[in-house]
Amino acid sequence: MRPRPQGVLLILCGAALLRIALFSELYLRYVKEGLRPYLVVSGVALIALALVGMISRDRDHHHDHDEDEDEDDAHAGHDHTRNPRIAWLLTAPALALLLFPPPALGSYSAGREEARVAAQGTGTFPKLPAGDPVDLTLGAFASRAEWDTGASMKGRTVRLTGFVTRDDDGTWYIARLLVTCCAADAQALKVEIRGADAPAADAWVTVTGAWRPTGKPGSDAARPVLDAASVKRVPAPSDPYEKR
Structure with missing residues (x-):
């Protein structure tokens, strides 16, 4: 043959x-x-x-x-x-x-495809589970930071995991990509981290800290920001994306 x-x-x-x-x-x-x-x-x-x-x-x-x-x-x-x-x-x-299978989408994609995935409009969110720190997805943290009129994260310690991406001015974020079906429809979720030095871009980290209010819920000033108490390098998960 x-x-x-x-x-x-x-x-x-x-x-x-x-x-x-x-x-x-x-x-x-x-x-x-x-x-x-x-x-x-x-x-x-x-x-x-x-x-x-x-x-x-x-x-x-x-x-x-x-x-x-x-x-x-x-x-x-x-x-x-x-x-x-x-x-x-x-x-x-x-x-x-x-x-050589292509890697998962990372900081390059997150920096160019930022998206809001919060609820449509402001409102009161359910209380967080008891105990600190509480693990949240980046989508859940961003939604509460931008739209929760009840400030359910106030006074709580939260823990987020994602990969590192940075702006040219030195501001850095942890990010994950939200997918509906596949990587082709991925949208970026980003949480700004303050109070800690930025690890290398695309490094996976777990950040523990407290939510910092930045503006009235529903306004452009309301952004997801976390004051870091600790930043720990972690292995990349086998499933790097958040799901709808």
């Missing part, structure tokens, strides 16, 4: 999907957890299609060769199905995807 670029390309793409979805949790960098079965099925289908296509073409080639054995010698052995060698270059991106 003589491999062709089309078949090899399908196999590499299918293998890449199986690598990130079946044999690891890398798929969480790109899509939500519930889409895993579809990625696995797609990977298997691509490989199966490639193998079926290769076998079918190989049989057709042998069949045509047998019918042409008695033709003029000038035409014997001439391969009309030969692919240009440059077509093999198409397999390079698929091979790179298999060997």
Whole structure:
């Protein structure tokens, strides 16, 4: 069986999907957890299609060769199905995807796709659970900081986890990306950190501290700001995104 670029390309793409979805949790960098079965099925289908296509073409080639054995010698052995060698270059991106899966979106994306994900309008939020520090998602913290007229975070110690992103003026934030379906629709959640030195960009940290009110809820001055008591480096989670 003589491999062709089309078949090899399908196999590499299918293998890449199986690598990130079946044999690891890398798929969480790109899509939500519930889409895993579809990625696995797609990977298997691509490989199966490639193998079926290769076998079918190989049989057709042998069949045509047998019918042409008695033709003029000038035409014997001439391969009309030969692919240009440059077509093999198409397999390079698929091979790179298999060997070097792209990282999750980070500070570059967060700095350019800032979004509000709070409730539509101000109001009173439920009380936080008892005990300090209380773990909050960045979305929950930002919503309460911007829209909670009851100031439910006042006097409480909260703990947030995200990756580091910085502005040119030295202001730094912890951020996470909110996804509805996949990384393509990601929106940035950012909380400004004050009172502590900024770690390296894209480093994952857990910050413990207190909410700092910055303005009337619902106004442009109301921004999510945390006065840090401690900043701890942590490993990047297998699932780096927040979900709606």
